Amino acid sequence: MAAKIKKGDRVVVLAGRDKGKSGEVTLVNPTARRAIVQGVNLVKRHTRQTAQTEGGIISKEASIDLSNLAIADPKSGKPTRVGFKILDDGRKVRVAKLSGDLIDG
Numbered sequence: 001m002a003a004k005i006k007k008g009d010r011v012v013v014l015a016g017r018d019k020g021k022s023g024e025v026t027l028v029n030p031t032a033r034r035a036i037v038q039g040v041n042l043v044k045r046h047t048r049q050t051a052q053t054e055g056g057i058i059s060k061e062a063s064i065d066l067s068n069l070a071i072a073d074p075k076s077g078k079p080t081r082v083g084f085k086i087l088d089d090g091r092k093v094r095v096a097k098l099s100g101d102l103i104d105g
Contacts (some may be wrong), residue, residue: 083097
């Protein structure tokens with residue numbers, strides 16, 4: 001199955017405490033069906049001081065399930081479903097169902 005959400009995509013959170021927030025996908029783990037989105041699902045991590053890093057409470061992004069994410073429509077920015085289309089030159093591209101725009105150029 002082709003990936004509907006990829007690194008670099010702009011996504012909207014559909015469920016959870018960050019519902020409605022949007023951000024850019026920084027990492028996708030397709031086998032675990034999880035992704036890390038910039039500025040979404042922030043957790044506090046207590047870290048010990050080492051020679052390289054300072055100790056203290058660090059805020060970082062935790063992974064979020066792919067089922068709770070939807071691609072933001074390129075035109076409106078609203079959450080949309082993803083379809084696939086094969087162009088004349090044979091490339092398979094992702095298409096936003098809401099507006100019909102191409103997601104990957």
